[in-house]
Each structure stands twice: as C-alpha cells, then as structure tokens.
Amino acid sequence: MSAHATVDLVDYDEAVRRYDPVIGIEVHVELGTKTKMFCAAEVEFGGEPNTQVTPVSLGLPGALPVVNGKAVEYAIKIGLALNCQIAESCRFARKNYFYPDVPKNFQTSQYDEPIAFDGYLDVELEDGTIFRVDIERAHMEEDAGKNTHVGGATGRIHGAEYSLVDYNRAGIPLVEIVTRPITGAGERAPEVARAYVQTLRDIFRALDVSEARMERGNVRADVNLSLRATPESPLGTRTETKNVNSFRSIERAVRYEVSRQAAVLDEGGTVIQETRHWHEDTSVTTAGRVKSDAEDYRYFPEPDLVPVAPSRDWVEQIRATLPELPVARRNRLQGEWGYADAEMRDVVNAGALDLIEATVAAGASPAAARKWWMGELARYAKTSDTEIAEIAVTPAQIAQLQALVDSGRINDKLARQVLEGVLAGEGDPEAVVVARGLEVVSDDGALLEAIDAALAAQPDIVEKVRSGNMGPIGAIIGAVMKATKGQADAGRVRELVIERIG
C-alpha cells in the first residue's frame, strides 16, 4: 500500500447512505470455437507463442478476413439467452487505434449495428431476490494478442526492458455484452455486479459457447461506476475499471470505487472520466488513461466484410436448441427436490448442483444426496483443497453408498468408512464393504458376547440402569460398538442390553 495509500476513502456504508451508485458492466467472453473469428487459425489454450496464426490473424499485408459462421451462431445464442432482438442485418466496423497487440492497428468489431440488442437478464441475489439487468447490446469482435513485459520489477510496461507479443490470442472471437446503466441497486450494487457476471458465466457454460474460465481470461469484466446525489439526480461522471477478473474482485472493485468517488465528491471535487485499473494484490483501483479527450477510434464500416444477415429461420432454429438456462433449471430442480431457499443457494454456491442432480438420477433421495455432497464430501474437498467436482467419487457411487445404508447393510458410521475406501481408490462401495468386512453385525450371539464383556467391566453402570436411571446406558452401548468396530446395529445392541440387565 505505498503509492496508493494517499487516497481518501469514505466508509462504504456511509457513502451509499449519501450517494446513489449507478453501475454499467461490459463483459467480454471468448467463444469456444475451433478457429478464430476471421481466419482458420486454430484456437487452443496454452499453445507455444505465435504458433496459432495465419496471415490474417498476423495482419500481414494483403490478408482479408472471413467471418466464422460458428462464432455468429454462438453470438446469436448468447443474444437469445439474454432476451435480445437479433439484427436482421448487421455490419462489422473498424475500431482504429495503434497498439502492438492489435496486428492491423484496428480491431474488427461492431459499432452502430450489433448483432443483438435490447435484452435483459434476471439475476438472482443471495437472498433470492431477482434483479433485472437491462442489456443494451451484445456484439461480435476479435481479441487482441497478449503482451508480456520483460524486465523491470512489476511485469508492467513501466520499467520493462522489452515486451513480447503473442498473437495466438489475436483474432479469437469475442462477444461483448454491454448493460444499460444499472440503477436501483443502492447499497447492493457490488452484489448485483458480481451476481450479474456470475450469472452470465453460468449461461455461457450452459450454452456451451465458452469454457468461461475467469482465471484464464475467457470472461473479462470492465465495471463502470458513477455516483449521484439521489436516484432522481442526473447521472454522474463515471470511471471504467478494467482488469476485474474474478467474482470477488468485481464486488470489491465496485465497493472501492464507491468509497473513492464519494471522497472526491465530499471534498467538492469532480470525478474524472477515466479508465482505472484494479489491483488484485492491494484491492485498489488506480488511474490509467484519461478518457476525457475521448480517444477517437474513427469507427467506419469494415469494407472487407459483407453484412451479416442471419435468416429468421436460422435464428428460430437456434432458439429451439437453446438449453434450459441456469436460473430456470435451478428453480425447476429446487421444486422437484423440495430444498429450502438457503439449502439450494448453498448447493449452487458449492458447485454441487450437477453432482446432486446426477446422484438423484442414480437413485438416491434428494435429501440423502444433499447430505453427502454438502456434508462429508464438501469437507473432504475443502481439506484436500480440490474442487468438489474433481474429487474421486462419482454420483453413482454415492447413490450406491446410500442404497447400502437404506438396506441396513451398513450404518451411517460404517458408510463413512466405506466412503474413505472409495476415495482411496478401493473401488465401488459394494467392493469396499466386502474387502474391508464392514457389514453390520446382525448375529445376536456375537453381540451378546460383547455385551456380557461390557457389563462385566462396568458393574456400577449396570446398577444405575437397574435402578431405573437409563442415562448411562450409552456407555455400555458405546463399549459394545467399540468392541465390534462399529459394525453392530446400535438399536439392536440397546434392545439386547436392556433385555440382559432387565
């Protein structure tokens, strides 16, 4: 916190009491097409630098773009999922600016004719409230290459000795989704911003148009924020915070900008319209380029491409293949399973929705499936630091485990041992039960032997029970369970103990 420590901040709660925050979010999603937006260069994460290029994506003299039809289909899918109108005809435009990661020194994008426009997205907040975000547009464009600044301490361009450019990413298809100003969120603006991007991420995955991995930069968010005195006041001057690439950061960046702008306004200052950068390490934003002289991108229609005119038939065909979207699916499953709102929310947040659905499909009851995934398995994932979906047990195995419990062949305690065996790679629950000899002991003779030994070892407890004080009976049962390594049915042991003492 060296260079940024001088910035005054107003306490967040205080700031939102006195100002009304308005947010606007631009989300870029990299489409999961096999090839790039305008050429046949393959798209694969992690390739050797500058191996996934063609004359087109390197911007060599003479090269010409050709639109990737799959990318258009994906853009239409996204537009439809966001309840947008799909343009009958739209054009690409050139956004002109000089930067080494943009091989042609213009980005082929869309300007005044986006492929999708006028939509909305209903976003579910943590308490179950639905917040509607209006979508202005979703348009197609190409990604830039990736700069690596070498030398210097920070990996940033300042102080670097030289920079390397990898054009593998240049030309990967992107869809940029732009909201209208999001008003009415009040103090929940940070949460709305986060939930909006998270919902979009879920939609991209459900549509299968992108891997949508934030950490790989498949989904990138720019957050605009302005403050105004009251919801009736005109919109204030906004800042655009870039590089906000995790859900947590989105929330924190909005909070930070609210606090910072409130401090500026409190002092009678004016917020400068500028691009700011989010710093994950220090959780602050700092000023980047000043945008007031509004960089002039000299947009004009891309003369190398003809208009994209998706036929209405095609749009309807795409609409018909749209999968059930996350919010709808969640609502349907919650109804089917009978989970409480809080339970459902926890399941979703834990990333266990698919797992539970598969477990239920394999025969377990929704309650049992939730008990396993949100209990034992969630703990296991946490302690072993793995994603819950990555742990070495399948929904079918969990269903089988539960079936063993339901049939009485094992009890809950044994079931946990069986699970250990499964996680240790010893096979399906059935196999673990057999291999480890973990079946419940149902032979009364064997149990009576253990009971007699326990009674003989604790005569004082026997006395108490005989005199009508049933409290301490648990100590006897516990000793029996211990002696039988937990393989006894505790209920049957209790019956037999009472019979014996009685």
Added chain:
Amino acid sequence: MTNDLTRLSAADLAAHLVSGEVSSVEATQAHLDRIGDVDTAVHAFLHVSTEDALATARDIDSRRAAGEDLHPLAGVPIAVKDVVVTKGLPTTAGSKILEGWIPPYDATLVERIRAAGLPILGKTNMDEFAMGSSTEHSAYGNTHNPWDLDRIPGGSGGGSAAAVAAYEAPLAIGTDTGGSIRQPGAVTGTVGVKPTYGGVSRYGLIAMASSLDQAGPVTRTVLDSALLHELIGGHDPRDSTSINEDLPLLVDAARQGAIGDLRGLRVGVVSELSGEGYQEGVSARFAESLDLLRSLGAEIIEVSCPHFKYALGAYYLIMPSEASSNLAKFDGMRFGLRVEPEDGPVTAERVMSATRGQGFGDEVKRRIILGTYALSAGYYDAYYGSAQKVRTLIQRDFDAAFAQADVLVSPTAPTTAFKFGEKLDDPLAMYLNDVATIPANLAGVPGMSLPNGLSDDGLPVGFQILAPAKADDRLYRVGAALEAALENTWGGPLLAKAPELEVAR
C-alpha cells in the same frame, strides 16, 4: 521482328507453345533478355525473378512433353504488380516501408497463375501503395513511358503497362482503385481491364481502399486480357466481397466481338466525361472511334450521369479514409522496415512513429492524413458519410444510363502522357487524370481501356468502355470489335508505331 518471341501476343505465344514450335524456357528467356536489354531505360521492374520464372518454364515444358493437359496460357510469362503478394518474391508495394519483405504466402490470383503454370518474370513498379497517376510516387524511382522516356507511364500501375508496352512481358497484372489499370493503359497504348468489383479475388492484394480495389489484366490485345481475366477471376472463399457466381464467358465474347458485328448494340456516350479539360487530340480520336463503332452497326446515344461531377470529391474522401486504416498495420512491429527513434526512449509508440515517418512517402502521408481527418469524430458524417451518399447517387446514375445503353464510353484519360515533374507539385492536377475512370470504381462496374490512336503530340490515347456489374463480357465484345476496326485502319497494332527502344547491351 516477327520471329521475336517478345512481339507475339499472349494468345499467339500460347499457340506456339501448344504446337511445340517454341518452349516455355525459350519464351521466358526471350522476355528475360528483353528486360535485360531495355529495363535500365524503362525501369518497369522492381524485381526480376529469373530463377523462379525459368524453373516454372522448365516444369511446364517437361509436363507438356509428358502429354499433360495444361492451361491454355501455361508457359506464357507474366509480370505482376508489386502490390500483389508473392510467396518467396519480394513485395514492396513501391514503398520503403516494405523494403526487403518476403511474403510467406501467395495472393489467390498468384496461386491461380502458378497453378496454371505461367512463369512469373518479376514484380512491376508502381506509385507507392498504388497512390498516384504517374508512378512518380514510387519509392524506387520512375518508370519511363516506352513511347517517350521523358514521360510518365501513367499510374499507379505504370510498371505493368510499361512492361507490356516495351515487350518485356506479354501479360501483366494490375490493380485499379481509381483508374490505375486503365489510365496507364491509355498513356502507353496498351489494353487494361478493371473487372467488376468482386470479380477477381482481393486476397493478397495490399489494400489501398478495400471497397474500390480490383485486380485485372494488363496486355497488348483485348483477347489476351480476356484470357488472363478468365484465369485470375472467379469466386474465392477467402475474399468475403468476392462474387459467388461463375464469370461470364470473356474469351468467347472477345472472339465473337472481333468478327466486327455490333448491330443492335446501344453505346452510351457519357456527356459529363468529355469537353472541357480533354485534350483536343483525345477528343478527336474519341469521336473517330464512335464513328467506327457506328460503322460496325452500333447505335450511339448520349446519356447523362449528372452526379459524376461529384465523383472525384467523393473518391478523395472514401479512398483516403479506407487507406488511412488499411495502412495502419505498417508500423515496424511485425514485418518490413523498422526505424528506431534517433534519440530518447525506444518505446513501441516511438518506433511506430519513426518507422512511419521515414517509411512512407509524401503522397501516402497526405492521404493518411486526409483519411484520418475525414473519419474523425465530428467530421465523419460531413465527409465519409456524405461521400457514401454521393457514391449511391453515382450508382443510380449508372443504373439509369445502363437502362438506355448496353455499354458506356468515354476517353480513358483527359490527356496523353505528361512529362515527369509536370504535375508532381500539384496534387489536384494529378488527381484530375482519373476523372473519367473513378466513377466505375465507386459503382463497382467493370471498365476497359484500349488504345484508339495517337494524339497530335504523337502519344497514345485510350478509349474507355464501361459495362454493368457482372457484364464484363460486354467490354470484351465491344473492345475486340473496336480493336479490330482500328487495327484495320492503322494496318497493324498501334504499338507498332512506338519508337524502338535502344538496346543497352
């Protein structure tokens, strides 16, 4: 001189190759020798690809010997304008900023030329990035008009036109954004065709103005242009603006036209493209050609295209706007010239600035600045937007004119070849050279220039024929008919009247 292989038309040379009288190696070597003899004086070529050409020639000769079915033009050598990228052959577009760049890929039309087995003799000189009407804006020196070495060969494709006129190549490729094939054709006494926009793939043409650029043939005869046009034309999936239809039959049209029967044809004379500003000899030859067409049975009518007077203005907004963006990629970061600033830090921005400052010539900078200004926020509607509206009006003028006439005609250029330096300091005078050719580019319609005589100064004059989009065959029918009638009156091709160049051996 008739047994000089360089004097043959491409069609005749091809016939000799097919009959086996001549090998492609002989034909190619004859042209390489001719280049060696005269190109020091003419300077049509920026690069001569001797080895590459002879290797292709040998390959064709052996394939022919093996009885392989070859393209009709197989083995006929060709020159390619340096704005077209050629794998393994230097490509500079006449600019210092691309000096030494060897493209890693071929333009689609070059792929087709190579696949058909035409030896590529080399790359021809041009105004830098095809910006100019005299080839004086080449960063690599002037090309000289074979008719008078003190005069310009036209531009931007002066190199291709001069190469063909000087018998250094029977065929050449040109590109035409505002007249760069047709105007050099007119001032060098050769034939040049700008096809319908989308008729020849632009993939691999270093773009000046994407919505106007077209590649086309540069030859000595109308039939040769038809043969080359059919070879390079047709749909290319790598160019989104390429027309996805078969070309009309151009060679057939040329052969049929040469019979000389134009009965039923309506020829429209564009009244806006004559009169003031047109040299007297140019107007006189034009009138004579109209008489010839009439004698072949054509009906000559006058048509008006009232918006053509705005064409030059619209062109000089649209072309520089697109060029300013197309030329942004030349920044020293990935290919070509890279200049580091003389002092101060070496940042990407400063390298870009130094590279562009040093690598581009004045005319290129002038157009980049014009275009950047025209596209700027606040000016876009007034300049680029208005120019696009004018473009629509010009297209409508063409539609109306083609409702009355099958083809439109005019002089190709208002004057004959001028002397070096005469218009170099007066960009507007230079731009006016293209006043008759520019409307076709703005509307995307095809146009041809063919030689129709000598002006009073003894220099060649060009006759322009324009046809509706996708009706390029009409150019060949009318052009071949007029060519035959003219040669009949001259007793041979016009180029036979050109002075013999001194052979520098």
